[in-house]
Amino acid sequence: MLLLLLILIPIIAGILSFTVKGPGARTVALGGALASLAVAVPATLNSGAGPLSYDQAWIPMLGTRFSLYGDGMSTMLCLLVSIVFSVVLIVNNNKSLDRPNAFYGFIMLSQAGLMGVFLAYDALLFYFFWELALIPVYFLCSYWGGEKRITATFKFFVYTFVGSLMMLAGLIYLSMQTAGVNSYAWPDIVRAGASLSPDKQQWVFWLMFIAFAIKMPIFPFHTWQPDAYEQSPTPVTIILSALMVKMGLYAVLRWLLPVVPAGVDYWSHFVVILSVIGIVYASCLAIVQTDMKRLVAYSSIAHMGLMSAVAFSHSVIGTHGIMLQMFNHGITITGMWLIIGMVEQRWGTRNMTKLGGMATVAPRMAIAFVIISLASVALPLTNGFVGEFMMFAGLFGSADNGMMLMVIAGLGVILGAVYTLNMIQNTAYGEAAEGIKVADLSLNEYVGIAVIVGIILILGVYPKPLLDLTASVAGAIAK
Amino acid sequence: MKGLIASTVFGIVMMFAGLGSATKKSIGLLAVVLFAALTAIGVWDVVAAPTDAPVLMFNNMLRIENYSLWFNMLMTGCSLLYVILMHKDIAKVGSHSSEYFALIFFTLCGLYLLSTYNNLLMLFLGIEILSIPQYILAGSDKQNLKSSEAALKYFLMGSFSTGVLLMGIALLFGAAKSFYIMDMVSVLHTESLNPMAMAGMVFIMIALSFKVSAAPMHMWTPDVYDGSPTPFTAYMATIAKAAAFFAFLRLFHVSFNNLSNHWTMLLACITALTLLIGNLTAVFQQSVKRMLAYSSIAQAGFMLFAVLSVNAVAWQGIVIYAVAYSIATIGLFAILVKLKDYTYDGFNGLAKKEPVLAFAASICIFSLAGIPLTGGFMAKYYVLVAVVQQGQLMWLVIFALLMAAVSIYYYFRVIIAMYFKAGNPELVAPITLGDKVALLFTCALILLIGVAPQLFLNV
Structure with missing residues (x-):
């Protein structure tokens, strides 16, 4: 019911x-x-x-x-x-x-x-x-x-x-x-x-x-x-x-x-390779973007690429990591888009070359943005870390060329840090343009962002409830 | 089969109704009442039919199965909906409005024959009774050159295809020594197939493909549909076409089901070509009316799926497809006829000006495009199930689905124009409350088929 x-x-x-x-x-x-x-x-x-x-x-x-x-x-x-x-x-x-x-x-x-x-x-x-x-x-x-x-x-x-x-x-x-x-x-x-x-x-x-x-x-x-x-x-x-x-x-x-287990067996290696190509390709494209929305869009392809690569590599711990990461990615990227939406609303542009100085004019927003971005690059103690770690462990252990695939997919994390930190640097820090007056988070925005940041931090330290919830499902799928 | 008699009588009544000094409005109302009566008679026919065995009538010329009666009832119901939605527009076409309604009654008479024929002569008779009123209706806007062109084209091509049909029937008679479709099935076997029978079968297939506007026998369709007065195009493209499809299915599933390995491949190619030409050409149209003509070709491709698959699901498929497709197309034409400009631009901004019209058009379009929860999805679903069950033709299924995705392009252009573009569409006449209620009722029907298709099937 x-x-x-x-x-x-x-x-x-x-x-x-x-x-x-x-x-x-x-x-x-x-x-x-x-x-x-x-x-x-x-x-x-x-x-x-x-x-x-x-x-x-x-x-x-x-x-x-x-x-x-x-x-x-x-x-x-x-x-x-x-x-x-x-x-x-x-x-x-x-x-x-x-x-x-x-x-x-x-x-x-x-x-x-x-x-x-x-x-x-x-x-x-x-x-x-x-x-x-x-x-x-x-x-x-x-x-x-x-x-x-x-x-x-x-x-x-x-x-x-x-x-x-x-x-x-x-x-x-x-x-x-x-x-x-x-x-x-x-x-x-x-x-x-x-x-x-x-x-x-x-x-x-x-x-x-x-x-x-x-x-x-x-x-x-x-x-x-x-x-x-x-x-x-x-x-x-x-x-x-x-x-x-x-x-x-x-x-x-x-x-x-x-x-279709037999069909999956036959094609899974192919799909994993496609996904890994997607990770590197999307990360490289994300680096050269100047529009924040497009940057995050490409970063999302990279994140999903990792999840799909692991999904097709038949490992219990990896599948378990996907479950966690599905939830966490949803939370993190929601926060990301919300901040970008606020930036666009306040500054009137999403072009990173024209932005800067958020930390001086809107410090709360900048703090939230930094935390969300760090979760997006899977820093330990944020929610992104545990899931990503489990997924890499799963990919590593998968049957053929697991290690090589993991290393290439791991490039995505490094590149992810490059473009995400770059975005932070361009928007949150630096000089605020002359005469820009923007409001910091309003009450409703504050509440929404606080929920996101709270979940990021809590699940970063204590992901056990989610892991317990999905353990049996992950085991059944990856058997 | 009281419907057969009643449709003829009502047609004659309608003809005489125009003799006196009756106004167009009262003639329209009389037509609605008579169509309602005919629908009621159709329901009565279904209820009164014996459940166990088919009834033979008129010296075995007609063989009345329950599903035929069911089909008749549904198609009569669709005609009633059509008349309710369009009677005002029909009356506007010319000065002989009572005769237009009479002709529509006569096409229904042809439909009843086509759904119950037991003898190839009746098939021929049914096709003729169905077609001749349509030739006249196509040319009913006498002041308009395009209308006259449409009528002439339709008549010439139609007569030609009837000739081919007759030739096919003659050849089949030579092979089977009988005109009865039930006799053929016992005579025609794969092992000892007479070339005459094979030739006859192909001729009949070609003639019927012409009637259902399957490629490459579709050339007449766009010009005729575009040139005819819009209210009559709506009728030709839906109920008249569904009747021809039912006849097609009946013949090939009853008489030729032993020979299916001889005709399946040919018909599969016709189907693929129909889907390809219908969908790709529709993409390039600028007029919505002409787009709907090509879309009717494309939809015919899907209905051919039912003919292709010799199994029980195909019968259900053709019924549900005929109903869902007819209702959605009639609804869309009823909206089109209210607009002055038939191009896509003519729809610009309709959602702001007439939200109910735009909403109804969207539901009809969703149905034609086969979006779930609408009748069109269920229709496509049934014919796909039929053909998958048949096996062998998975390539055709995948091809058809790709073509269905193409159809999104031209269908959704209407939605984009209505909702996302600015404009001030000119209407022929103000929209009355009655129009809106009728259109919303049409939408409700479409959604009902999509959610509970079992209500529209008699199994």
């Missing part, structure tokens, strides 16, 4: 927001986000004892049921979703927003889609939510985005749509192989996938992998991403980069690795 509420609350809040005129829409949406947070916390705690589930007949003749399943990984991601949405809605208080009711309505609908993706236990239901999360984001970027928003969003939409159609073909094919009546339930899909010959598994692998690779994105399927991040309004960039890319990774862990 908790799981159903996690999906229903955002839908209801979204529909209500559409009907409210004026600034009340934000209040309704914020209320919805906090309510879903209030549900996500007990759901996460309960799932520590054993997975939650909800099951309801839906379209019997298609063999699909409305069934939800919340193990540690799913509920953790739902918790992440509700934290991020709450923080975003607390911080984002743009009074001059055009048509706020539609904006907040779409935001909440995308939350519902995300929750559904992470909870669905039925392949067709999963596909439904996968698309449902996309449509509101399409409208959000296209209406409220930057100058080149229409082409950028369109590219994003077409890319992901191609991917999801391929996935649909794969899922239909799998459901045809289920014993007896065709079924989309996760256990049946897993059984059907495992029963296929290795040749066929490879086909299915590619059909599904393309969808997930585009979403994550893995090099060379990433070209939609920097444009889409840059052109979206900040709250939507956060939804995209902190949450929607996790859809791809989550889908790999739940709907790809266990489903």
